[in-house]
Amino acid sequence: MATNITWHHNLTHDERKELVKQNGATLWFTGLSASGKSTVACALEQKLLQEGIQSYRLDGDNVRFGLNKDLGFSEKDRNENIRRISEVSKLFADSCVISLTSFISPYRADRDAARKLHEEANLPFVEVFVDVPLAVAEQRDPKGLYKKAREGLIKNFTGIDDPYEAPEHPEIHLNTHEQSVEECVSTIVAYLKQKQIVA
Incomplete structure (x- = not known):
């Protein structure tokens, strides 16, 4: 814990x-x-920016090229990954930017901690559950990760040999195997307007 620091x-x-x-x-x-x-996050970011609303996407892969390049995929490292992103997204939100964080974030406790961090700062936190059956995710497999996990080439892979704890009460629940990207974006924008997060 750092000492001799002042906010x-x-x-x-x-x-x-x-x-x-x-x-x-x-x-x-x-x-x-x-x-x-x-x-969905990319499409939403473009939509918000086109409407003059400042937003920025923090992607699970992208942050591992820099900020979190020292972390692996053990449970401990996943916890730290989400803790850091929680703090960064809170700073973005405090700066009046719409922060779009796109992370598997498989553990409910980590997501709850991110929510609490925002709530304590009186900043809006919207959990968006991007839901799809495992079979559909495996069929898509754009990076070939599920195939590698099934072959034992990737360990601690969420959905295969590591758990995914689905949100119990997300603000927004999307079913991307049934909804188009455009429909998902419209659902999110409608929610943001209803809650007066955006005009």
């Missing part, structure tokens, strides 16, 4: 909202590999 205050979140004319929030996309998390 330097500047603008309050409400003051920042007034200046940038936008609210911040974190949309936490969770689901199996190949469920469509990143596909």
Whole structure:
């Protein structure tokens, strides 16, 4: 634990909202590999930016090229991966950016901790469950990861030899084997407008 540190205050979140004319929030996309998390998050990011709403996507693969390149896929490393992303997405939300986090985040306790972190800072947190049957995810398998996991070439793979704990009460529940990307984006935007997170 770091010592001899001080949080330097500047603008309050409400003051920042007034200046940038936008609210911040974190949309936490969770689901199996190949469920469509990143596909939907990418389309949503484009939609929000086209409407002049600042947003930024934090992707499970992308952050492992830099911020989390020292982490593997053990349960301990997965926990730390999500802890770091929770803190980063909270900073984005506090800066009045819509943060779109796209992570398998298989453990309910880790997602609950991310939610609590945002709630304690009075920042909106929206859990988006990108749901798809395992058989469909395996059939899609765009990176060939399920095939490798079935062959024993990848260990600790969620859905095969590691568990996925589905959200019990997500704010948004998408079924990407039944809904198009456009339908998923429309569902999310409608929710954000209903909750007055975006205008």
